Amino acid sequence: YFSFQQGGWGASLADKLVRKCDVLNRGFSGYNTRWAKIILPRLIKKGTGLDSPVAVTIFFGANDSALKDENPKQHVPLDEYVANLKSMVRYLKSVDVPEHRIVLISPPPLCEAAWERECLAQGCKLNRLNLVVGEYADACLQVARACGTDVLDLWTLMQK
Numbered sequence: 001y002f003s004f005q006q007g008g009w010g011a012s013l014a015d016k017l018v019r020k021c022d023v024l025n026r027g028f029s030g031y032n033t034r035w036a037k038i039i040l041p042r043l044i045k046k047g048t049g050l051d052s053p054v055a056v057t058i059f060f061g062a063n064d065s066a067l068k069d070e071n072p073k074q075h076v077p078l079d080e081y082v083a084n085l086k087s088m089v090r091y092l093k094s095v096d097v098p099e100h101r102i103v104l105i106s107p108p109p110l111c112e113a114a115w116e117r118e119c120l121a122q123g124c125k126l127n128r129l130n131l132v133v134g135e136y137a138d139a140c141l142q143v144a145r146a147c148g149t150d151v152l153d154l155w156t157l158m159q160k
Contacts, residue, residue, distance in 0.1 A: 003025055003027060004025050010023060010025050021054055026043045026044075027059070030063060030074065031060070031063065032060065032063040032064045032074050032075075032076045032081075033060045033061075033064050033076055033080075033081050033084035033085060033088070034064075034076050034080065034084060036060060036084070036088065037084045037087050037088055037091075040088055040091055040092075041091065044056065044092065044095060044097070045095060046094075046095040046096060047095075052096065052097075053097055053101070054101060055097075055101040055102070055103065056092055056097055056101065056102050056103070057102075057103045057104075057105055057152075058085065058088055058089070058102065058103070058104050058105065059104075059105035059107075060081075060084075060085070060107070061081065061106060061107030061133070061136040061137060061139075061140055062107040062108065062110075062128075062133065063076075064076035064081045064084075064107075064136055065081075065107060065128060065132050065133045065135070065136040066127050066128050067126075067127050067128060067129065067132065070124065070125055070126070070127035071124075071127040071128075078135060078136065078139055081136060081139060082139050082142070082143055085104065085139075085140065085143045085147075086143055086146070086147060089102055089104075089143070089147040089149060090147075099147065099148045099149050100148075100149075100150070102147075102149040102150070103149065103150045103151065103152060104140050104141075104143060104144045104147075104149055104150070104151045104152070105140075105151070105152045105154060106136075106137035106140040106141060106151065106152065106153050106154050106155045106156075107133050107136050107137050107140070107154065107155060108133075108154040108155060108158050109130055109133060109134070109154075109155050109158050109159050110128050110129070110130040110133050111130075112126065112128075112129065112130055115128055133155065134155055137153065137154070137155030137156070138155075140153075141153060
């Protein structure tokens with residue numbers, strides 16, 4: 001969502017790859033894997049030449065890992081999260097994106113104190129826990145291994 005703002009990772013990547021390839025953002029703020037799995041075929045289709053993606057990142061888990069009792073709309077159970085990620089990877093392979101060009105990105109760690117302040121400001125209780133996000137991050141790593149894709153483990157890297 002914010003990746004193409006000044007200093008964002010999408011903007012930085014586009015800058016590094018200028019005149020080599022187009023970097024497109026298909027992020028949807030607030031989405032989880034359940035919803036993304038449904039819209040993925042509308043976003044990326046089997047194409048030829050310029051229509052074929054060189055690489056695709058899949059970056060989900062922060063919303064999926066929302067606590068069921070506090071945020072049932074975004075919460076996706078861990079086993080469904082895993083199945084949804086695998087389904088998206090299978091779909092991308094079916095439209096000729098090679099597995100070595102698919103990169104899963106784990107959800108980043110959560111600063112619970114800062115997030116709780118945000119939740120309280122919006123009139124709700126803390127609806128995410130870093131420990132739970134870590135379980136989804138670990139599941140993301142396992143999916144990448146099982147599917148033969150690369151993975152960027154933000155959860156671990158950002159805590160170092």
